[in-house]
Amino acid sequence: MEGFTPVLSTIGGALIGLAAIGLLFANGRIAGISGITAGILRPRKNDTQWRVLFVAGLLLGALLIRWVHPEAMAIRIDVSNAAVLLGGFLVGIGTRIGNGCTSGHGVCGVGRLAPRSLVASAVFFSLAVLTSWLIRHVAGGL
Amino acid sequence: MKHVAVFAAGLLFALGLGISGMTLPQKVIGFLDFAGDAWDPSLALVMVSSAGVYLLLHRRVLRRPTPLFDTQFHVPDRTDIDAPLVFGSALFGIGWGMVGFCPGPALTALVSGQTQVWSFFVAMIAGMYAEGTLNVSNRIVTGRGEAVDG
Known part of the structure; x- marks a missing residue:
């Protein structure tokens, strides 16, 4: 999976889009992973079961991928454990303050041409590119 | 049926992530790092393809009076x-x-x-x-x- 994978990435992207459309069609929800996960952490009445089911499906899908396409689980992270923890915390708190992540804003919101999601996506993509550049080319690692 | 549909959506979402290469941080960084040795445009295709499918199909879904298994759509309107x-x-x-x-x-x-x-x-x-x-x-x-x- 290293290097440019035009066919797999286009097919995979289409499946992500179809999954998000499927969720909208089935129960009218936005397939935003950060929002779905955060909703499980702070359960509200009649709003938890579908989230748990979606995440359960996601995890079973992940196991299937590990089985049929193990390259997708050959994960390499090039920063320190402290950076992993800080990065994870920023992703968690940032997606809650900004009400969404790559799926909710990036796929569903951009797909609906929603102004808030277009702005959010422009902001998080820009900051991700800038941060990655600062860490890997200016600081020489983190 | 509702449960099966929501579960299946989650499953399909994970298959898409795995097949597209997005479960690999090194591949995501390979895209974000424009100044890297070998820039990998894969993530751009994932975004265009996923948001493109949503763009093409969401209006047709939202034209329906309700989703299949709920009484209303829960789409943000802010x-x-x-x-x-x-x-x-x-x-x-x-x-x-x-x-x-x-x-x-x-x-x-x-x-x-x-x-x-x-x-x-x-x-x-x-x-x-x-x-x-x-x-x-x-x-x-x-x-x-x-x-x-x-």
């Missing part, structure tokens, strides 16, 4: 660009650019069993809890910690 949206997305972008994981791929990659993936996940959940407790977004808007919407 259009205001406020400070929490920009500030939160900036923090998210920084974390994403540091490690190469966003929430969907991080969740999916848990089955790899790798310690760093689990560390990232636990820290991400802690970050979500932190906002639930600190309510930064409302502090930014009102200058206090009170909920604007009640």
Whole structure:
């Protein structure tokens, strides 16, 4: 999976889009992973079961991928454990303050041409590119 | 049937992430790092393809009176660009650019069993809890910690 994978990435992207459309069609929800996960952490009445089911499906899908396409689980992270923890915390708190992540804003919101999601996506993509550049080319690692 | 449909959507979502290569932080960084030795445009295709499918199909779905298994659609209708949206997305972008994981791929990659993936996940959940407790977004808007919407 290293290097440019035009066919797999286009097919995979289409499946992500179809999954998000499927969720909208089935129960009218936005397939935003950060929002779905955060909703499980702070359960509200009649709003938890579908989230748990979606995440359960996601995890079973992940196991299937590990089985049929193990390259997708050959994960390499090039920063320190402290950076992993800080990065994870920023992703968690940032997606809650900004009400969404790559799926909710990036796929569903951009797909609906929603102004808030277009702005959010422009902001998080820009900051991700800038941060990655600062860490890997200016600081020489983190 | 509703349960099967929602479960299937989650399953398909993970297959898409795995096939597209987005479960690999090194591949995400390969895209974000324009100045790297071998820039990998794969993530751009994932975004165009996924958002493109949504763009093509969502209107047809939303024209229906209701979803199949619910009495209404739960689609956000806000259009205001406020400070929490920009500030939160900036923090998210920084974390994403540091490690190469966003929430969907991080969740999916848990089955790899790798310690760093689990560390990232636990820290991400802690970050979500932190906002639930600190309510930064409302502090930014009102200058206090009170909920604007009640």
